[in-house]
Amino acid sequence: MLSSHYLNMDSSLLRVCTFNMHGFGSNSRYLASLMDLHDLVFVQEHWLLKSELNKFNDINSEFVFYGKSAMEDKCSKGILVGRPFGGVGVLWRKSLGNNLKLYGTDPDNRVIVVGFRN
Numbered sequence: 001m002l003s004s005h006y007l008n009m010d011s012s013l014l015r016v017c018t019f020n021m022h023g024f025g026s027n028s029r030y031l032a033s034l035m036d037l038h039d040l041v042f043v044q045e046h047w048l049l050k051s052e053l054n055k056f057n058d059i060n061s062e063f064v065f066y067g068k069s070a071m072e073d074k075c076s077k078g079i080l081v082g083r084p085f086g087g088v089g090v091l092w093r094k095s096l097g098n099n100l101k102l103y104g105t106d107p108d109n110r111v112i113v114v115g116f117r118n
Contacts, residue, residue, distance in 0.1 A: 018042040024055060035060045039093045040100075042112065043067070046087040056089060063091045066102055068109035088112050 015038040021027045024046045034041050041063075048055065049071050056065035070086020090112050092100050103113040 014039050016040045016042075018044070020044045021046045023047045024052075028055070028059060032059050035063055035091060039096060040114075041091045043089045043091070044087070045085070046089060047071075047085060048087055053089070056091060060091075062094055064094055065089060065091050066112065068105050068112070070109060072109075086110075090114060 017034055017038045017040075019027075019031060019034055019041060021031065021043050022045055024031075031041070031043065046056075046067070048067075048069055050069040053065070053067050053069060056067065067089025068087065070088075086109075088105070088110060090102075092114070099117050101115045101117055103115060105112050
């Protein structure tokens with residue numbers, strides 16, 4: 001599922017979207033196309049382990065990634081049973097520079113909060 005929004009910030013257009021990936025492996029190409037069209041991309045349900053989050057950095061060198069795995073607690077308890085789940089992240093265009101401030105995630109790693117500086 002995809003949702004796109006365009007925000008007017010000081011006469012500049014900020015292109016923002018959110019994308020439920022239903023797994024990184026099957027939708028990383030589509031994510032790359034979204035990054036071509038947007039400045040800020042929020043992702044959910046990437047299903048990656050913490051050690052795999054660096055895969056986002058290989059998609060587009062013009063973007064910075066911050067994300068969390070929902071699998072950390074599950075994997076720390078032993079062998080993973082069932083399919084992977086969860087995970088959130090945000091990718092932002094490097095040209096946003098210091099205008100974007102990353103506040104972090106909630107304690108359950110389900111929400112990422114970013115803000116914009118004037």
